[in-house]
Structures are given as C-alpha cells and as structure tokens.
Amino acid sequence: MSGPAILRPMATIDCTKCGRTGDRVAFRPFQNDLGRRVYDEICAPCWAEWLKHQQALINHYALNVQDAQAKEFLFQHLDQFLFQTKSAP
Numbered sequence: 001m002s003g004p005a006i007l008r009p010m011a012t013i014d015c016t017k018c019g020r021t022g023d024r025v026a027f028r029p030f031q032n033d034l035g036r037r038v039y040d041e042i043c044a045p046c047w048a049e050w051l052k053h054q055q056a057l058i059n060h061y062a063l064n065v066q067d068a069q070a071k072e073f074l075f076q077h078l079d080q081f082l083f084q085t086k087s088a089p
C-alpha cells in the first residue's frame with residue numbers, strides 16, 4: 001500500500017447512483033479503483049442498499065466470498081448496481 005489513507009469523516013458527496021447529496025460511506029470498502037469510486041461517488045444509503053442486494057446474491061448463488069471468482073462476480077454486479085443504473089434500455 002502507498003501511504004496511509006486519510007479519511008475525512010462525515011464529508012458529503014454528490015451521489016452517482018441516486019443523484020442526491022448525502023453522507024459518503026464511512027470507509028473505502030475495497031483497496032482498488034472500485035473502492036475509491038464508491039468512496040468518492042456513492043452515498044451511505046445507496047451503499048447500504050448495495051449491501052442488502054449483495055447479501056441476496058450471496059444467498060441466491062451460495063457464493064463463497066473468499067473465492068476469487070465469487071469476488072469478481074460481486075464486483076461486476078456492484079459496478080452495474082451503483083454506476084450503470086441509467087444504462088438500462
């Protein structure tokens with residue numbers, strides 16, 4: 001990792017998913033670009049919505065979240081769920 005992550009608590013962001021200004025998530029959920037985008041662009045309520053959706057996916061597909069393929073699957077769904085909601089025809 002390259003240096004400590006400096007997190008500003010309770011900062012607000014303009015959420016990419018819902019379009020509202022809201023509290024950002026409390027921490028960067030993943031140490032990758034997707035985690036950075038979530039932290040920079042997604043509000044806490046939308047993140048909570050995703051966590052519920054993710055749990056439903058894990059239950060439905062009986063995913064092992066330690067499994068690399070399962071992680072990739074969830075990242076793809078996360079990306080779609082949070083960042084591509086306007087692309088549906």
Ligand SMILES: [Zn+2]
Nearest residue numbers: 015018043046
């Ligand atoms: Zn939102």
